[in-house]
Amino acid sequence: MTPPEPRPRDRGIPEATVARLPVYLRALQALDDRGILTVSSEHLAETTGVNSAKLRKDLSHLGSYGTRGVGYEVEYLIYQISRELGLTQDWSVAIVGVGNLGRALANYGGFGTRGFRIAALLDADTAVLGDTVAGLPVGHIDTLEDVVRKEKVSIGVIATPAAAAQEVCDRFVEAGVTSVLNFAPVVLNVPPGVDVRKVDLSIELQILAFHEQRKADGYAGLDPFGKGPA
Amino acid sequence: MTPPEPRPRDRGIPEATVARLPVYLRALQALDDRGILTVSSEHLAETTGVNSAKLRKDLSHLGSYGTRGVGYEVEYLIYQISRELGLTQDWSVAIVGVGNLGRALANYGGFGTRGFRIAALLDADTAVLGDTVAGLPVGHIDTLEDVVRKEKVSIGVIATPAAAAQEVCDRFVEAGVTSVLNFAPVVLNVPPGVDVRKVDLSIELQILAFHEQRKADGYAGLDPFGKGPA
DNA sequence: ACGCCCTTGTGAACACGCGCACAAAGTGGG
């Protein structure tokens, strides 16, 4: 019997749109670097590989930031998207697992530059404990709870072997982390209110293999109503 | 005026289903390792974090491989999913870019074990050319075309900096690669018939940041019709 | 000041995927 909308203040942005905003943002920053001042939905759509109507609808969820007949002001749109995504503030991130993947993540430029700060690198292996990676010392996994609380870590990155992932996740959640990015090939169990996103190489490969097989099968001409051949 | 279905032989599997099959497969292999012979949709759904009806519908696209009142035979289902995903044959993969990420990918267990074979590791940086990574020598990027043709590479993995990604992609495509897995933060342009999948750390982080901000905002009680608190 | 042209913002139809709920089908016990 509860009313379907307890909060009329529902400026909810569709999940699919949220997933595309970072792509637009990156394209806009590239335009900004080249000194471009305005851009049309058509042009931005082309560089980001989406339909222009979809792009306009996506942007319309943030407000009416375009000018008809002209397009969108690049800098202003960058600011609006950044704000909407929460990139105008800094988020502390802790990475657990300093193998090749953890190192790759730590050295990844996208971290420090825009809105994210690596608060700690942690590992259970004593062999890497003293190492300095991306300018940060590798700490012991047992300091996880301290680090999370002291550094106000809200995003935890799991780059451990599969066997350790769930336990690390549990400790993250217990310590107060509410967003987890998981690179280990396991399904993580978390309580409601905690967001988990999964990045899984082997799943991606298997999806590609599926489509490869389809192409190899008798069905040569694919592209069902594709964007048309070049 | 073309009829909507020129090919009645459309055993097309929904894309969403394809994306979940690898997850089921992994769970099934874990059950198999533990010696479990059969599993119900309810149980398998729980371990993979999906709805049991969805799981049954997914599996029904492959055929009627379950037994009512009993469940699914683990080994048989593993075989059927593997076959559907094209994992009963080996796919040759070439990885370009042998930085931390490339090394992480090369050392990733999921490769050699099931259906994938690393045909080559390539890089443009002469400093890493002699190195041996995951038992393979690092070759020069200029051998890309030769390797692709000789080793029948059908899947190309791009783990280069963003600036180099499009060119590597073009060379892959030109040499005959029809599936690309891209880790560089750029939108790749490919002709029709080539599949591209993107893995982008910074996008994932930004999506998490968005939800973090939502939680931090006034809107405390989230979980709109969630699975219910534990 | 007027009108042409360009681009945005969105209404409406359509496609896709999800999950409930139930009939069909097979098992095992008595």
Added chain:
DNA sequence: CCCACTTTGTGCGCGTGTTCACAAGGGCGT
């Protein structure tokens, strides 16, 4: 042999997302 129980396979309604197509709006040349 029959019945009660378990589990699959799926029809159907719902919600989300995508795309087309167009009216509304703003700039710019004359």
